[in-house]
Amino acid sequence: MKDFIIVGSGSSGGILARSLQEGGADVTLIEAGKFFRKDTFPRTEAAYSSQLFWGGGLEFDDKAKSAYLRAKCVGGTTNVNQCLMNRFDDMAMDDWRDRSGIDWLTVDALNPHYDKVEDLMELHTFEKKDFNRNAELFTGGCDKLGYGWKYLRRGQKDCKIEEGNDCIGCLGGCQRDSKQSTLVIGIQVAEKLGLEVLSNFEADTVVHHEDHVVLLGEHEGQKKELSARRMILAGGSFGTTKILLNSGLKKALPALGKGFCQHPQYMAFGVFDEPVDSHKGAFQTVASGDPNMRKAGFKLENVYAPPIAVGMLFNSYGREHQRLMKKYRYMACIEAAVRDQPEGGELDVDKKGNLIVRKTLTEQDLVRADKGIEAIHNVFAAVGAKEVVDSPFYFGLHLMGGCSFGTDPNKSVINPDFQVHGHKNIYVADSSVFPSAPGINPSLTIMALSQKMGEELLKN
Amino acid sequence: MSKLISNAAVRGIVRLGNIIVPGDGDMPSYEEYGGYEHVDDLLEHAPKSDIGDLGLLLSVLSFMPKFVLVWLVNMMGASHGKGNGLWILLRQLDMGIRGIVLSTYYTEKGGASFSGTAPLDGIDYSITRMED
Structure with missing residues (x-):
């Protein structure tokens, strides 16, 4: 049985894949989309819009007032964004701490993790x-x-x-691996260390057990079941929340799905x-x-x-x-x-x-x-x-929230140790855990939270 | 022509496309450019349920008089910032139909018989890609 299955390969999953694999864990990375690399990314706007995004380009809210761009490919949205790397400020973190009740949500506490993530990439101001x-x-x-x-x-x-x-x-998608996407700084590095990547794998539900977790989904159109000691959901606000909702956790976790920003x-x-x-x-x-x-x-x-x-x-x-x-x-x-x-x-x-x-x-x-x-x-x-x-x-x-973290299981979904409340083997550190919108580009903080979680998982 | 939607549905796209992009002296009309010949390149990546619903609707629209299509396009355009009910459907249609039309117009792939100034050239768009 695998040590970890990571569901989703964007800002969170790509960083975790590398840190866990480097730490000696046996990891499988699941991605719903295709596996493009620098020489296979579609080159025209029409082609990449339809091939790299959920919904064949755009998704919408139920009133069709807002459109969403959410990447569906190995490396996720880090392939298609502008790779802007900003740390959060006190205003953002103070609000998170107030809403979540989690004491360690401070800029000072996150700084070492920002440092470590930034060490993985080349940055240009x-x-x-x-x-x-x-x-x-x-x-x-x-x-x-x-x-x-x-x-x-x-x-x-x-x-x-x-x-x-x-x-x-x-x-x-960057045609020269210049963009420091998690495809480049995480997944391709982890592959060399033995990371297994399953693309075209759409996760559906998870079933939690005392000593392992089962993932149900479709791989290349065929029903598939995978097990690991621990499951890390890294599908972002939409992906992670959808999996937990479809897994029937709403009754136990009334805050599931709430707080989308x-x-x-x-x-x-x-x-x-x-x-x-x-x-x-x-x-x-x-x-x-x-x-x-x-x-x-x-x-x-x-x-x-x-x-x-x-x-x-x-x-x-x-x-x-x-x-x-x-x-x-x-x-x-x-x-x-x-x-x-x-x-x-x-x-x-x-x-x-x-x-x-x-x-x-x-x-x-x-x-x-x-x-x-x-x-x-x-x-x-x-x-x-x-x-x-x-x-x-x-x-x-920037799709955030839905599985907000906090200390109270009635008001949050993820506990301060990144576990789903009451489900000790399912972990989340992607943008779905955001208790509110920071007003700052979220990628670097998702990576820093994931780096922190990865470090704690390896300690255990 | 398309393996994913009917000929009538393609005809519906072309008729709506000609309203959205009628062409002028500098730019071809939607039909003249012929990018719709490659519509499957887009549709093969869209959710199957969306293709079925959209294909059916486009087929119906292909038989409508032009003034009905013009009215529909105007309503689609007016739907943003409006309320719910029918407006939701019109907004969905607007994004879906314009998405297909513009994606098969502002693209390098025109129709097999097209010879003229392609839309991307008409707006003078070009970018440099420096690959490894």
Whole structure:
């Protein structure tokens, strides 16, 4: 019997696979999606959008108001994000500690684990020389308005941006292993140490026993049952919560599924007379770094998207759609990401076991969104945009909560030792354990929590 | 043409696609570009239940008069920011139909007989990929 089965291979699973395998454990890593590597990632937007994501591209909440982008491939969302690596601050951790009752949720306690995860990867903090025109417009507008901004830090190595590489292409997986995804820094390292990876394996339920756990699912379309002494669920907010709900744990754990957050993201485009070429060069180098925005519950990110995604974000048809798309090279783009309240989100399953996402933005969320969008308009106006096009959609890339950790089994799902309450052999350290939205990119903290859990598992 | 949806459903995509992207002097219409010939490249990765439902709906729409399709597309566009009930269905349709249309239009793979300025060239999009 295996020591560990890890279900999910993203920010949490990829780190755990490496740390447990390096610690001498016998590990199997399960992933619902396919196993792409740098030379097999799909190269076009249409191909990677349909092949690397759940739902064939997008998933939606039950009211179809919010769209979700959730990667389904070995390495998970760390393959398709911008690998932004931020530590949480006191504001985020204080809220987690208040909600969970867990004393060790402090920045100081997590710092050694941040350090260890950061040691696994190459990190690059951008500088002004890395800016494309989109970043120049963003920072120029912020400077005129007195908004604070900061350079972003990204997990990357040898991106060849200075030689002309356009890193918007790595939204479909990095073709040169420059992006420090968990595929690169975790799974491929662990494979060399004997890690077993089962891709195309969709986990369904887990059955807990006194000395082992059984996982039921489908591998390559065939029903499959696997056992391990301990099971680590690392499928993220949607994946982990769905498995526990389908395993019938809701009755014993009333908080299961509650507290879903997503950092609702609103994009707006500023149209300029001269080409901006937001899709060229270093794609995302700066973001807001303004304490007033932090307190107000939103941040601004300087982003863009490839053509299909941009076309989808416009709510226009016919000639108007074509007019806007011809301005593709003339657009700058800013996104407002809201620190949303967990009270408005809940995950559930239907009778067939399909995930249902219920997400209602609270009054506070909407106020924060309005302030964020207003700030975007101010920035574009400050740098002379001829037109501002707001996308009517909001979406979620940071999916959090559903299995919140805490000390009280009536109000939480995971205990302070990362075990499902009352199920000592099932562990979770992915984004589903977040008690609330931090308002900060979550990847590094998921990795740090997973590193901490892995260390404790190896001690035992 | 498609192994996953009927010819009528493909026709439904083309008719809706021509409303969403009618073409002009610089850009081909959806039908002229012919990216829909590769629609299976997308659909083979979508949930099977979604394909069945969408295929049926597109087949029905393929027989509707154009003014009905224009009305539907306008309603789909107006659905965002609206309430629940029928609006939910319209929002789902909007994302599903536009997802297929735009994914088979702003792509390198046009129809076998297309010769002209491809949509990605029409918007002057190109990126450099430096591989190992």
